[in-house]
Amino acid sequence: MSQPNRQAAVVLRDLVKEYVDPNGEIVTAVNSINLTIYDEEFFSLLGPSGCGKTTTLRMIAGLEIPTRGSITLFDEDVTDRPAYKRPVNTVFQRYALFPHMNVRDNVSFGLRMQRVPKSEIDDRVQEVLRLVRLERMGDRRPSQLSGGQQQRVALARALVNNPEVLLLDEPLGALDLKLRQAMQEELKRIQREVGICFIYVTHDQEEALTMSDRIAVMNEGNILQVDTPYDLYEEPKTRFVADFIGETNFLVGTVLENDPELTHVRLDSDQIAHVTNEGKHYPVGERVTLAIRPEKIFLGAGTPPDVRNVFTGTVRNIVYFGTDTYYDVELPGGVRITARQQNQDYTGTAAVVAVNDAVYVAWRSHNASLLTE
Amino acid sequence: MATPSAPLRKQDRLQLGILVGPTALYLLIFFVLPLLIVVIYSFLRRGIYGQLIWEFNLDNYVRVFDRLYLIILWRSLLFALGTTLICLLVSFPFAYYLARLENKRLRNLLLILVMVPFWTNFLVRTYAWRVILGTDGPINGFLLWTGVIREPLPLIFNDGAVMVGLVYGYLPFMVLPLFAAIDRIDFSLMEAAHDLYANGARAFLHVLLPLSMPGIIAGSILVFIPTLGAFVTPDLLGGARTVMIGNLIQSQFLTARDWPFGSAFSVLLMVAVLGATLIYFRKGGRTL
Numbered sequence: 001m002s003q004p005n006r007q008a009a010v011v012l013r014d015l016v017k018e019y020v021d022p023n024g025e026i027v028t029a030v031n032s033i034n035l036t037i038y039d040e041e042f043f044s045l046l047g048p049s050g051c052g053k054t055t056t057l058r059m060i061a062g063l064e065i066p067t068r069g070s071i072t073l074f075d076e077d078v079t080d081r082p083a084y085k086r087p088v089n090t091v092f093q094r095y096a097l098f099p100h101m102n103v104r105d106n107v108s109f110g111l112r113m114q115r116v117p118k119s120e121i122d123d124r125v126q127e128v129l130r131l132v133r134l135e136r137m138g139d140r141r142p143s144q145l146s147g148g149q150q151q152r153v154a155l156a157r158a159l160v161n162n163p164e165v166l167l168l169d170e171p172l173g174a175l176d177l178k179l180r181q182a183m184q185e186e187l188k189r190i191q192r193e194v195g196i197c198f199i200y201v202t203h204d205q206e207e208a209l210t211m212s213d214r215i216a217v218m219n220e221g222n223i224l225q226v227d228t229p230y231d232l233y234e235e236p237k238t239r240f241v242a243d244f245i246g247e248t249n250f251l252v253g254t255v256l257e258n259d260p261e262l263t264h265v266r267l268d269s270d271q272i273a274h275v276t277n278e279g280k281h282y283p284v285g286e287r288v289t290l291a292i293r294p295e296k297i298f299l300g301a302g303t304p305p306d307v308r309n310v311f312t313g314t315v316r317n318i319v320y321f322g323t324d325t326y327y328d329v330e331l332p333g334g335v336r337i338t339a340r341q342q343n344q345d346y347t348g349t350a351a352v353v354a355v356n357d358a359v360y361v362a363w364r365s366h367n368a369s370l371l372t373e
Numbered sequence: 374m375a376t377p378s379a380p381l382r383k384q385d386r387l388q389l390g391i392l393v394g395p396t397a398l399y400l401l402i403f404f405v406l407p408l409l410i411v412v413i414y415s416f417l418r419r420g421i422y423g424q425l426i427w428e429f430n431l432d433n434y435v436r437v438f439d440r441l442y443l444i445i446l447w448r449s450l451l452f453a454l455g456t457t458l459i460c461l462l463v464s465f466p467f468a469y470y471l472a473r474l475e476n477k478r479l480r481n482l483l484l485i486l487v488m489v490p491f492w493t494n495f496l497v498r499t500y501a502w503r504v505i506l507g508t509d510g511p512i513n514g515f516l517l518w519t520g521v522i523r524e525p526l527p528l529i530f531n532d533g534a535v536m537v538g539l540v541y542g543y544l545p546f547m548v549l550p551l552f553a554a555i556d557r558i559d560f561s562l563m564e565a566a567h568d569l570y571a572n573g574a575r576a577f578l579h580v581l582l583p584l585s586m587p588g589i590i591a592g593s594i595l596v597f598i599p600t601l602g603a604f605v606t607p608d609l610l611g612g613a614r615t616v617m618i619g620n621l622i623q624s625q626f627l628t629a630r631d632w633p634f635g636s637a638f639s640v641l642l643m644v645a646v647l648g649a650t651l652i653y654f655r656k657g658g659r660t661l
Contacts, residue, residue, distance in 0.1 A: 022475075083567040100583045109579070110569035157569070216617050218412040 006038040007074065009165050009197040010060060015069035017055050017221075029055040031221035032069065036328035037165075037199060039074075042191050045207040048244070050224055053201045054093075056218070058168050060199065062086045078129060079305050084113070089158035089248045090167040091260040094174060095150045097142040103129070103153050104138040128160040131190060152186075159194060166191075168200045172207065176309045184211055205245045208235065217241050239371050242291040249297075249337050251290040255282040262308075262365055269333025274308045276366040289371040294340035296367040299327055302351050304360040309368070313337070318351045325351050329361050337361055377652060415636035423630030433637035442621070442638075445619035449617040452532075454600040456539040459595050460547040461589065463540070471580075473560065484552070487545050491517050492647070495542065499609050502538050506610070530612040538606040543599060547592035554588025555581075590653060618642055 005252060017030040030052040037043045044144065045053035058064035060071060062083030070079045078086050098106050110123045129135050132152040142150055151171060160165055171187075172180045188211055191198050202208050208215050209229040216226045217240075217274045225237045239250065253267040262292035263277040273290055280286060316336070317328035325338045326372055339361055341352065355358055415433055418426040436442070490498060504510055506528040513525040528534060545573040558581065566576035604619030611617075618638065625635030 061568055063567065082572070083564070084570045084572050088568075090565070090568045092561055092565055094561065096559065096561040098562060098565070098580060109566070109571075113566075113570035113575060113579075161569070171513075 006040060008036050008072075009041070009074060010037040010199065011035070011038040011069045011072040012056070012060075013072070014069065015056070016067045017052070017059060017064060018067045028221050030059070030066075033218075033221075035216060035223060035226065037197060039083075039197050040187070040195055041246045042198045042200065042211060042213045044202060044212040044215045045218060046202055046205060046208040046215050046244075048203055050220075051218040052221040053167055053203075053218050057090075057169055057199060057201045060165070061088055061090045061167050064088075087164045088167055089163040090169065091151075091154045091158050091171045093169045093171070095142075095154040095171075095236055097150055097157070098155055099142055101141075103134065103140050103142070103145070106142065106153055107157045107160050108355050109157065114161070124160050128156045129266060131159065131193065131223070131338055132156045132186075147175050151175065151183060153188075153259065155190065159190070163196065165197045165199060166194075166295075168198060170202055171200075173204075180207075187211065209245070213263060217244060219244075228337055235369060236291065236371070239289055239291070242369065242371065247338070247340075248291045249294065251292070251335060251337075253288060253290060255284050255286045255288055257284060258282060263370060265370070267333075267335065269331055269335040271293050271311055271331065273334070273368065274365045275368045275370050282370065282372070286372065290318065290368050291371055292337075292363055294326065294343070294366040295324075296363050297337065297339035298362040299329065299339040299353075299359055301357055301359055304362045307362050308365045310364050313359060313361055315353055315355050315357050318353075320351070327351070327353070327359070329359060331361075385429050411636045411639055413641050414633050417633045419631045419633050421634075425504065425632065433634045434641070436634060437637060437641055442516035445514045445616055445621055446618055449601055449619070451540065452603075452607075452617060453597050455536060456543060456600045457547075457593050457597045459536070459540050460544050461551075461593065462543060464547040465585075468548055471552050472555040472558070487548050490545065496605060496609075499538055499542070499606055502534070502541065502610055506534055506537070521566040522642075529610060532611070535539065535617075538610045539600050539603060542603075542606060543596040546595040546599075550595065551588040552633065554585050554591070558584045589659050594650055595651065597649070601646060602642060 012033055014032050014034060015030055016028070016032050018026050018028050018125040021027050030198070033052075033056065045056060047053045055064055059066050062081060062085075063079070066079060070074065070077055071292060074077070074085065098109065101109070108121050108125050111124060116124075125138075126135070129138060132155055134149060134152055134156065137145065137149060142153065145153065151174075154171070168187075175183060184207060187198075200208070200211065209232075211298050212229055214226060214228055215232055217224045217232065219240050225241050227235075233245055236245065236248075242248045243250075244317060251267050251269075251273065253265040253273065256264040256266045256272065258264075258277065258281040260279075261276060263282050264276045265273045265275060267273055267290070275290060298305050298307070311331055313329040313331040315327055316330045319326040319328075323361075324340050324342050327341065329337045329339060331337060405596045414425065416429050418430060418432065418446060419427045420426045445628075449612070471480055471483055474483075505512060507513070507529075508525040508529075510528070512528060516522045517525065562580050562584070563576050567573075571579060585605070602619045602622075604623045607617045607620055608623075622635050622638050624633045625638065629635075
């Protein structure tokens with residue numbers, strides 16, 4: 001994804017972080033990653049715990065020294081610059097507010113360390129407290145604030161310095177669900193208002209999808225895919241990405257034949273599936289995985305819709321979720337497929353079919369993706 | 374509010390009595406009563422044979438303000454302050470290292486090593502310093518052997534030796550509370566300080582030091598008070614001129630047999646310590 005009219009804010013080149021674990025073995029936390037993050041962008045590093053996303057963020061902040069590679073901030077190489085000389089600020093996972101200072105002193109800390117004149121400090125602190133809606137909390141100690149308020153103090157303390165890039169390390173992880181959703185919107189609003197690049201580390205795929213302009217999915221120290229939320233969800237490039245973001249059915253098979261538009265795959269359970277290939281031809285006989293999202297599957301007992309992929313199976317389990325119902329369907333050959341039906345109409349029953357009913361499952365060819373890893 | 378029934382309250386009082394009673398009784402008999410006796414004695418007069426004359430007067434307190442005694446008091450204060458300061462400077466880096474140590478086994482081992490000296494009697498340990506610092510001791514022996522010096526250095530029976538002995542004796546009382554305080558500090562706060570443009574020195578000054586204050590205060594009090602009244606260390610390691618208040622009080626009771634004057638000095642020492650502690654607490658309380 002190129003963003004030609006934006007300046008690169010952060011460029012990581014062949015960045016590696018290795019450390020020695022307690023057993024004396026070398027562990028690679030970040031494995032030679034390359035990444036360009038643009039100005040004014042809300043960018044997320046997404047992955048399971050231990051994938052290297054926090055280490056990457058900490059290297060950008062200067063809190064971790066890279067083993068190899070370089071970090072560039074707005075065309076300036078900062079690889080060897082200590083944290084206190086980098087024009088970036090961090091919102092820490094558990095806020096790390098100074099407990100011996102009130103809100104105002106916490107927020108003004110960075111300005112005081114930079115020896116900004118007192119009168120200017122007061123103005124900027126007041127302004128940023130207004131931005132995070134904590135104008136009246138200046139005299140409180142962090143311990144007298146709620147989790148959400150502490151979170152906003154941490155944000156204000158970083159933003160008051162007018163950083164070139166704001167780094168956020170799972171900042172909402174400690175909040176409960178409702179507050180987290182409110183803070184997500186708040187963060188987006190603030191990012192639009194200050195107009196700088198936010199780099200956001202999270203393991204919560206939903207959070208990343210709803211907030212980000214672009215997302216880098218990481219696993220085991222590698223970046224697997226960098227894309228917009230839409231492309232990441234609709235066109236995952238690897239099985240890991242398809243699995244980590246949203247829910248997916250995986251059907252394993254062998255490439256049978258390529259048409260100009262469709263690739264035909266013989267599934268291991270012996271059915272033939274058809275997938276749009278967008279001109280890409282897969283070698284015949286190659287092992288592939290077909291990924292199909294549960295909500296893109298039609299399911300019913302009557303006549304199937306007119307689509308290329310139609311299979312019959314038996315309902316094995318039904319789970320009612322309120323907004324949706326999940327149907328676990330067994331195809332001949334033992335393959336299981338989960339289909340998700342939105343409950344658009346109140347019918348008086350939780351499911352349109354019953355367990356052990358024979359049903360069709362069907363999907364359009366362009367709704368499945370072919371993965372080779 | 375006032376609903377807990379009478380029997381329950383009685384039970385609470387009983388529980389309180391059982392928990393606090395033994396300690397209170399012990400302190401009353403062996404601490405408060407002797408203290409009262411000392412206070413009373415300080416207002417009495419010494420007879421020619423060292424006996425007590427029950428004549429209420431303030432002469433002992435007037436005598437304390439003799440120039441000679443004031444000098445001793447001043448010297449003692451300097452010794453105690455110096456010891457406290459050196460202990461603090463030596464202990465802080467070590468306590469910080471311990472708190473940050475990720476190898477918990479090594480950390481526990483080091484903590485035990487700090488406490489090992491307590492397993493030996495204080496007097497014996499102080500005598501050991503006489504051997505170490507002595508003219509024929511290992512330090513002088515080594516320096517003579519290497520040829521750095523030709524004559525043994527006068528390492529013992531002077532103020533320096535007393536300082537060494539005091540710092541050695543009270544170092545653990547500084548290390549342990551400091552370690553406890555620093556260990557409680559969330560070290561992501563130091564990272565936050567670095568992230569907010571504070572270099573090492575400023576992060577230390579603005580974050581680590583203020584958050585270590587409870588430990589610094591506790592350790593300083595634990596070192597300052599006993600060193601101010603110390604008498605064994607100056608007695609064994611000090612020269613003829615190294616007299617501290619502790620020695621003065623001891624000699625009044627045991628040598629001069631002037632119990633009233635010794636008592637007056639003790640009372641003044643206690644008041645001074647109490648005053649210093651209160652000031653220190655109040656100052657510390659503000660920074661916390």
